[in-house]
Amino acid sequence: MRAPRKATRPLPSGGHLNIKNTIQRDLVILWAFIALIALVLAFLLLQLSRQGASSQISQATGQAAVSCAAMSAGLAHALSGSAGGTPRQPGADGLPARSLMQAVIDLSLRDQAGVEGGFWHPQHEVVAYAFPTYDGSGIKRDPPGAEMERIVATAQRALDGATGVTDVRPGLREAVVFAACPVTLGGVPLVGWTLKRVPVMSAGVLNQLLVAIALLLAFVIASGAWLGSTLSRWRSQSERLSRQLSHAERLATLGRVAAGMAHEIRNPIGAMRMKAENALAAPAQVREARVTGALEMVVSQTERLDALVASLLALAQPFQVQRQRIDLGAWIEERRQAHAELAERKQLRLDTALDLPSFAGGLSTTALDPVQMARALDNLLLNALAHCEPGGLIQIGARLVQDARLLLWVADDGPGVAPELRESLFDPFVSQRSGGTGLGLVLVREIVHAHGGSITLATTARGARFDMELPWRAS
Incomplete structure (x- = not known):
């Protein structure tokens, strides 16, 4: 089995935007506190003036x-x-x-x-x-x-x-x-x-107190105005930095993909060349057998390269989410039926688990693109089918969580994910499965992000469970 390669952890898609939004939110909260302090001081100043x-x-x-x-x-x-x-x-x-x-x-x-x-x-x-x-x-x-x-x-x-x-x-x-x-x-x-x-109150003491509070109020108002100006200036600068960071991320991703592609393509080319050279150098009495073996190798490696190119093309295509009205229960059952035959051949049980009480408004929704999400769910199911041993269980589940979010998961009782791969699991060309391209989970992540959701590898006692949290809108 080919040892998995480690990859540096990139900033998640949209991560810099989340950081930017968090900083901006914190600054706005600070400005709100300054405004509140200014109002309190103004009220105190008014009350003191009435004590004259x-x-x-x-x-x-x-x-x-x-x-x-x-x-x-x-x-x-x-x-x-x-x-x-x-x-x-x-x-x-x-x-x-x-x-x-x-x-x-x-x-x-x-x-x-x-x-x-x-x-x-x-x-x-x-x-x-x-x-x-x-x-x-x-x-x-x-x-x-x-x-x-x-x-x-x-x-x-x-x-x-x-x-x-x-x-x-x-x-x-x-x-x-x-x-x-x-x-x-x-x-x-x-x-x-x-x-x-x-x-x-003594007029002198009151006047001094009024002047002190008035100066403090003026300082707070000036600080609020300065912070407002800084927020405006920072917003324009952060937008420019965001564009530059996005460009840098695209270049960095392109570099990682290029390096991964070179590695993934070089191995099968090297194997095919070695087989062909061995077949050409073989004595006449065994040449035919070796040529046949070399051709079989070329076919298998070509299939692997074709799968790699297909995965890259899928990632290169823009994810245009086209939400449609679907019945979530029927859609999940359809995905289960699509993989039921393969699961039966591998002697695996493929079940569904819908938390019906959480769907008080019904299972009908217009929040998902059924085609794109089917690609994501299929990748997770194929990954689970490839890792589970005969007699294992794979589960597709769904329930509504707080803030009207859909939790959609695929869980299995296989060997789970190696600890050293958990941090880089969603990076390109990272796989612990022999023959895997390491692009399936990348595709899943991009589809989920395009829906405005997130995907995580949950901590489980056994096997692996991938949780997709998505926006939900009942219809």
């Missing part, structure tokens, strides 16, 4: 004014309401009951976090006060003494102008916002007031 003193004070001012107006309107409504048809009347001093005013404050401010307030009268000062959202352990009922002067001034302004007013007392750690609005009680001088404290 002016922004917080503006929000607190609006909240205090609305709360004050709600208190005044609530008290006026409570006094004009009726209980059993009788309007509620002020007390002897003309002021509403303290409990009523307290209830109005609680109802008006219970949903206004951090807002405290009350009602003010020029002679009686603060006649009612509440802080419903106070964070302390008890109920706060005492008005803020430190702020009374500003409360009184704001309330007096509202009373004098008969309209709502607001005021702000700035501070280093906090600002205090005041709001006051008169209550319509038929001549009784009563004013509702609210107060809210606004913790403010």
